[in-house]
Amino acid sequence: MAEVDFDQAQAIPAANPAKRVKLTGRAFYESIGSPKMIVAPMVDRSEFAWRFLTRSYLDEQKNKELLAYTPMLHARLFQEQPKFRDAHFQPTKESLTSKEKSQVQPYLDGNPQIDRPLIVQFCANKPDEFLEAAEYVAPYCDAVDLNLGCPQGIAKSGHYGAFLQEDRDTIHKLIRKLRDDLDVPVTAKFRILETKEKTLDYAKMILDAGASIITVHGRERHQKGHKTGVADWQMIRYLRENLPSDTVLFANGNILNASDIEPCLEATGADGVMSAEGNLSDPTIFAKPPEDETSRDYWRDPRNPAVGGYRIDGVFRRYMDIIHRYVLEQDPPQRSPLYLPSDKVPEAGHDTVVGEADTGTAMAEPVTGTKRSNDMIGMNGDTAKQKSSKKQKTKRDKKDMTAVHNPNLKSMQGHLFQLLRPMLSSHTHIRDALARSRAGDIAAFENVLSMVEAAVKQGLDEENAELQAIMPTVKQDADELSSTNGHSHQHQVDEQSSEAARERCKRPFWVCQPHVRPLPDEALKLGAMQLSKKEKEALAQREAADSGVDVQKLKNYRTQEIVTDALKQAGGIAEEEIGLNKSQARVAETLPTDEKDKSHLRHVDNELPKEEALTCG
Known part of the structure; x- marks a missing residue:
């Protein structure tokens, strides 16, 4: 990969110079007002009306400090289907059939009077599809973002979002394609990895590919639902201190209400703070209390002036x-x-x-x-x-x-x-x-x-x-x-x-x-969630290591337990002393012929993953 000079603000010529000058990096960030408050991209939630509602609580100056993202859009569907485009992005009242900027009156998405600055986010895994989808929205937004953070099952099956983490070459090609061929900058939002070193290497690759801004969600891929837990601000601080000083970085995670914004900026050193669920619960999260203490919109607790x-x-x-x-x-x-x-x-x-x-x-x-x-x-x-x-x-x-x-x-x-x-x-x-x-x-x-x-x-x-x-x-x-x-x-x-x-x-x-x-530990105690077999195994190994027990012996013992349980479920006869090869043979006898060669993977490897796999969720 070609090395990028991060110490200088880049200005890459636009793919079509007649349209506009394409700024990148910090020069681009400053051109849109150096926003410190960011409405996150949320599927079916960060649409125009909600973005405008959030903006409506800010005065003119504060509005310049607010950047908003569209909901995540599927690049392939967006570039293939006009109906999909019209159902998700409405810059004019006409159908979005051309990649050229329409001359008709602006409508909602990307309207320069009421909906800027705006970044449009896509999920994608093919560079050409990503570029073609991005070309439709480029005339109506300030940048296009690549989703590398979605942890949901549909992202896993579709091979996008956080499940591109292991496919670095594809990520690099996706970002580089837009950096070279799109008229507006490309940015990326991603989740941290299991170690700070791996996360730093990941972030450097994304920047090297050409991302003008990176948004770092301080949670790993497996942290969702009851396992969401607390975002790691120190990991974001580590990136801030070890990436080039000119890197534009947004922090995402742990923003419950307005009082969390300044502590997040201070703890992470980020340029801006992104809010997702906090904004959904309270679209006024970026607003200050009204100066008029008699305002009907705002409630003040007479018992507690701070609330x-x-x-x-x-x-x-x-x-x-x-x-x-x-x-x-x-x-x-x-x-x-x-x-x-x-x-x-x-x-x-x-x-x-x-x-x-x-x-x-x-x-x-x-x-x-x-x-x-x-x-x-x-x-x-x-x-x-x-x-x-x-x-x-x-x-x-x-x-x-x-x-x-x-x-x-x-x-x-x-x-x-x-x-x-x-x-x-x-x-x-x-x-x-x-x-x-x-x-x-x-x-x-x-x-x-x-x-x-x-x-x-x-x-x-x-x-x-x-x-x-x-x-x-x-x-x-x-x-x-x-x-x-x-x-x-x-x-x-x-x-x-x-x-x-x-x-x-x-x-x-x-x-x-x-x-x-x-928190995950609290949810576990309340019975709101249960550990998977993999998580139980990892927990047992950690506890064994803490108490000085030989972890390898524990693994061997648990392998014997797992195979014995599989035999019982398959109707086999479990013996007190049983060898691993003999156990596999008995389990295989209960399977269809074409599945016998996979029995070892199903009943042993899937239950005892490698140490590093435990952190991926």
């Missing part, structure tokens, strides 16, 4: 308004201000009643019961009042299909389950209504919003009543908590536990807050 957060009903309402105004291009419903307990009580009959309580807002008439609204992708109630006919059903089905193929509409339900998670376990009527809301059924989602506003109103009233009852002690509590930086000393917990994180992030249900998973 606050943006209200869920306000975020939900703003999200719906973005869908109306930008995606559907229609005026949102007229809405009254968000409720505060200090508001005058409206006269009887002026509130819309939904579910369990009043909304306190002027909304479209809500949908009750289990019947869905017949009005799809709009708020016109005439259709719902008419008798169903075959013609109307066909028209409605077409609208429904339009919604399914609109990335902003089909993601709404998933977003709202994530956003409303703090309240759904205690407000099951809202959970059920949301579960019944289909993509494009805007009336149904407006109904859920009304129910959320009603629940928040009730919660605020209950909090206010409680405060009124204990008002003399509230100021004293606030002063005490202020002197301890907002933390009570009544309940001490392990600072490294998920309980500590939950306690730090806990807010009333009507405030945006992160979902904190149990």
